[in-house]
Amino acid sequence: MKKIVTACIFIVLMSLGASSQDKIIAVVSIEGNDRTRTNFLKRLAFVKEGAILDSVRIASDVRRFKLLPAVASADYKINNLGDGEFEIIYTIVENFAIIPGLNISNAPNGDFAFRTSIFDFNFLGRNQIIGGFYSRNVFDSFGVYWEAPNLLTRKLGIGLNYQNNVLLEPIFFDNDATVNYKFNTRAVEIKMQYEHNFHNRFELGLNISAQEYDFDNGDEPLEAPLSLGIDTVAVIGEYEYNGINIDYQYQSGFRSILSYNVLLGSNGDNDLLRNAFIGRNDFEYFKRVGERGNWANRLSVAYASNSTTPFAALIVDNQLNIRGVGNSVDRGSAAVVFNTEYRYTLYEKGWFVLQSNVFVDTGIWQDPGGNLGDLVSASNNRVYPGGGIRFIHKRIFNAVFRLDYGIGLGDNATSGIVFGIGQYF
Incomplete structure (x- = not known):
């Protein structure tokens, strides 16, 4: 019985430890946009500040930006800010629209x-x-x-x-x-x-x-x-x-x-x-x-x-x-x-x-x-x-x-x- 209780406590502690290691997006930045408003692009983006780092959602944002008539191309990079916090920088190449x-x-x-x-x-x-x-x-x-x-x-x-x-x-x-x-x-x-x-x-x-x-x-x-x-x-x-x-x-x-x-x-x-x-x-x-x-x-x-x-x-x-x-x-x-x-x-x-x-x-x-x-x-x-x-x-x-x-x-x-x-x- 003690072994079972000990195992359960260990699993809970491991789960808590894993959650504490979640990578958090502290900053979302957008570069390269001249005419397109930054607050509009952030409004369209799935990735928000305070969310867990998710490469799939970031890739979805890049594709969403590319579908805009005003955007010729888009990309991103990730900066490690330390303490489990990261900055996402979207880079926009604008079209003349x-x-x-x-x-x-x-x-x-x-x-x-x-x-x-x-x-x-x-x-x-x-x-x-x-x-x-x-x-x-x-x-x-x-x-x-x-x-x-x-x-x-x-x-x-x-x-x-x-x-x-x-x-x-x-x-x-x-x-x-x-x-x-x-x-x-x-x-x-x-x-x-x-x-x-x-x-x-x-x-x-x-x-x-x-x-x-x-x-x-x-x-x-x-x-x-x-x-x-x-x-x-x-x-x-x-x-x-x-x-x-x-x-x-x-x-x-x-x-x-x-x-x-x-x-x-x-x-x-x-x-x-x-x-x-x-x-x-x-x-x-x-x-x-x-x-x-x-x-x-x-x-x-x-x-x-x-x-x-x-x-x-x-x-x-x-x-x-x-x-x-x-x-x-x-x-x-x-x-x-x-x-x-x-x-x-x-x-x-x-x-x-x-x-x-x-x-x-x-x-x-x-x-x-x-x-x-x-x-x-x-x-x-x-x-x-x-x-x-x-x-x-x-x-x-x-x-x-x-x-x-x-x-x-x-x-x-x-x-x-x-x-x-x-x-x-």
Whole structure:
């Protein structure tokens, strides 16, 4: 009995001794941040002063910082202060986060079209996004945005935007007639943003819009209305799982982004514009290949429940899914698109990177008024291999100037150049 009691006392004393040897974080410091506020970064960090030293949580903080648009890279070091106390020093390399944007293309009528924008991705030094765009695509359009992902708490924020888009939209009817409409949509959107952790992020909001289609020019089939209009209120949402690791121009890991739009109510003069549900999920996978290579993949699956209207919600377009296919060349109510490309760093010195890429973009669409069998029809399939070049500034967020050339395979396929800012995906 005495031996048992002695053993228990020994175990308790050993436990107390072990706990007294816990390594305590006495100081958390952040260096290298110029514009980003230190108190904001400390608010995001899992590691707090007085906590037990935990290398896993420190590594989580480093990855969280790297996901911020304002941060190009992050690292840490540990200083032993003695008496079981330690200092954690996070070292931040900041991005320049005030970013102009420019996309150039041909409008559906063949005119020169462009979109210019400017955004601050680190407004007030607190990871807020503010900015707007102006575009000319036959007609003038503009939009303004503000997002504060960490405004209310370190996990909860809000976003607001207003857009007035006026475009020349081609609509394709059953008798092969093409009608161009002046499409005007004015929309206000408000959403709540919740980041459960740096892997899982949610958005939920309302979109209130007024949409109008007015006949501009075309073949004038009998079934083509001269004008359409509808006012809608819709629930919008997004769920993102982010398992991507970023090292300047290189990415590795998996990401999934699910977005949806559910119509709550509408007031209009034609059922052709009504879509009760629009959903899309992008699955992305990146893998480092050697020292300079990066394999990038995206599988996009999309569906709109109103499949009977030629005003289908999903568009085949250069800038969205298939490089080289042209601008708004077709529509569909369901789609499966796969993009794969190999990126290779040709030259890197200081802040500058020259990167090449070869790609294959392929997709298949369900025709408006068709059925899901269209998704296995060879006539609805598009395959576009190609290549391009990237000019990258490592110290400016998303400063990737890309130029791609896609070559269509098959009968009546097109080819073309696609220019933009930011990686294609």
